[in-house]
Amino acid sequence: MKILALVTDAFGGPGGIAAYNRHFLTALAEQGHEVLVLPRYGEAAALPAGLTQAQARNGRLFYVYSLLRQLLRDRSFDLVWCGHIGMAALAARVAAVVGCPWWLQIHGIDAWTPCDRTRQSAIRSASLVTAVSRYTRRRFLAWAPVPPDRVKVLPNVVEPCYTPGTKSQKLLQRYAARDCKILLTVGRIAKAEAYKGHDRIIRLMPRLLERHTNLVYLIAGDGDGRPELERLAAETGVEEQVRFAGNVAADELVDHYRIADVFVMPSTGEGFGIVYLEAMACGIPAIGLDTDGSIDPLGALSNGRAVPEHLLFETICESLDGAGSRASGAVSGFQPTDLSTDVRRLLRNAAFSCASKP
Structure with missing residues (x-):
């Protein structure tokens, strides 16, 4: 099967959607399958066999121009895969021109509320829609003009490198946290993504420090929202206990999870939340709120807790009290092999099937 993939980013891109x-x-x-990937962002250094990624084209007009040039060279695709709802109208047009079905992937907040009529009309023509969580599927179906049996759940998976391990003394020294208990949040600190809830933890820190005097809150990630969080930490009187790690290199991320005693991200806008899976795979308890797609990973594994916001403080304290023991890190159902099995099943059972065009 020859597949054209239209994505925001993939190989060479940061963040949860790129990883997915x-x-x-x-x-x-x-x-x-033979796959051609057209990304808007990210440059790939190495790719799996059978997969080609074109040069990234940032900007809508540049991207469309690059796509048109590709279609002039070759239109022999059997399926168009669209990796983001924001590209749905373009994917539908390309599939119509090529004469093949198309598959839409949806993630989080962008798919929770109605989009414009043009995009809704495009979505109606999708042969298959997959959502990263049951929550996103439910929110999408509340407005989308698509039959429920055409919308399936295809969750995130975690890399095999995320496993339990010893605490890195180098990192503990870097953050001056050798004799401390560590709360960790991993995620962008963007003003547009303030829903991730870093501020909620900073506001809880004075109370948490009354129970755990050696507590440190480590924030891994960066963005234009960091100055506001730094001001909040100062205003709250916990600037010495809140440590900003900045953007963490990929080869150090696993060790950042391993030095933590509890992972917490009280977000209200996650489509799924791959960081919860990564933390739990490293054996540490993970805590989030029960208001978004994070309930899927947190509810599926024994060391996950999805709670109402009024129980957040006590849940963190309970997890810190029991932080001496680590879970096994098993993430059954959320491994790359599980995704591969699900993709094969969907290709076999969906309306477009695996058969190539004559």
């Missing part, structure tokens, strides 16, 4: 796209596209390539 890499896992999904790799699963297609490993099953023998």
Whole structure:
């Protein structure tokens, strides 16, 4: 099967959506499908066999121009895969021109509320829609003009490198936290993503320090919202206990999870929340709120807790009290092999099937 993938980013891109796209596209390539990826962002250094990624084209007009040039060279695609709802109208037009079905992938907050009529009309023509969580599927179906049986759940998966391990003394020294208990949040600190809830933890820190005097709150990630969080920490009187790690290199991220005693991200806007899975795979308890797609990973594993906001403080304290023991890190159902199995099943059972065009 020859597949054209339209994505915001994949190989070479940061963040949860890029990671999801890499896992999904790799699963297609490993099953023998020929995949051409057209990203808007990110440059890939190495790619799986059977997969080609074109040069990234930032900007809508540049991206469309690059896509048109590709279609002039080759239109022999059997399926168009659209990795973001923001590109749905373009994907639908491309599929119509090529004469093949198309598959839409949806993630989080962008798919929770009605989009414009043009995009809704495009979505109606999708042969299959997959959502990263049951929550996103439910919110999408509340407004989308798509039959429920055409919308399936295809969750995030976690890399095999995320496993329990010893605490890195180098990192503990870097953050001056050798004799401390560590709360960790991993995620962008963007004003547009203030829903992730860093501020909620900073506001709880004075009370948490009454119970755990050696507590440190480590924030891994960066963005234009960091100055506001730094001011909040100062105003709250906990600037010495809140440590900003900045953007963490990929080869150090696993060790950042391992030095933590509890992972917490009280977000209200996660489509799924891959960081919860990564933390739990490293054996530490993970805490989030019960108001978004994070209930899927947190509710599926024994060391996850999805709670109402009024129980957040006590849940963190309970987890810190029991922080001496680590879970096994098993993430059954959320591994790349699970995704590959699900993708094969969907390709076999969906309306477009695996058969190539004559």
